[in-house]
Amino acid sequence: MILKVLYQSDGEPVSGVKISEAAEISRVAVWKHIKALKQAGVDIKALPTGYALQDAGNLLYPFCFPKHIQDKIFYFPELDSTMDQAxxxxxxxxxxxxxxxxEVQTASRGRLNRPWDAARGGLWFTLILKPDLPPPLAWTVNFAASACMSEVLAGLFDLDVRVKWPNDLLLKGRKLSGMLSEMETRADMVDLLFLGIGLNVNNEPESDQYQAISLKTALGKPVSRKQVLARFLDLFESRITAIDPARIISQWKERTATIGTEVRVQTHDRVYEGKALDVDDTGALIVKGVDGITRKIIYGDCFHS
Incomplete structure (x- = not known):
């Protein structure tokens, strides 16, 4: 309640008395709650006229979002993994x-069970989807999501964000976002599909070990995580209302950084190297190997040379 009161004040200070009355708690309790929120990373400034929220665009609580999606937002200060919680x-x-x-994940994972650094400031979330799809078409959801996020970021920040097969996002050749999907089936249909997305927003993932980048680094300033997520959720849900594989592939190809590039693709038991020629209508990557043989790769981790 206290955070909601501060959020709805649009950055203007709110006195301890008003917060106390709105939350129906004592002034001492207000002070204790404010202290706990600050310790949790919420930027609240104490002023002579009251308390003011400094970074409202970075909050991801349900009340921060448009009303039509508030009941779909479930925020946790810390989780082992949003995928597991989903x-x-x-x-x-x-x-x-x-x-x-x-806000923080302590045991997040990426493709092929690689660890994913999910520190404060990034956008870490998993969507719980119930698509009317047979399992062979589940890949379309991943491709739709990566293309949608690429479009949203390009539109909001005028950045040339590109998709890398199968569903990563690259900015200036560095990893900006990773996606992971897991599904459960019932009979011959998808019952549940969990789409986990990690987007580097206001965190600082750059290191000698990881070729990564964040929006904050690229733009030289922090941006609104709430705005990014709200735009993405609206666009993505509209795209998967009626699945059209050909349309999804076409939209993905418009934003690809992989086709035409020399690649190394690692599967569970093999590594393929060559030139990425295309992505077919099943989402598979077509690679002409260094041995001259053209192969269709259905699943793997792709690295650009």
């Missing part, structure tokens, strides 16, 4: 396209 919540019957967000 699985637990799916059993509780949450709505299609519900979004599980964590």
């Amino acid at each position: 699985r637990r919540m799916a059993r509780q019957g949450v709505r299609h396209a519900s979004c599980v967000i964590a």
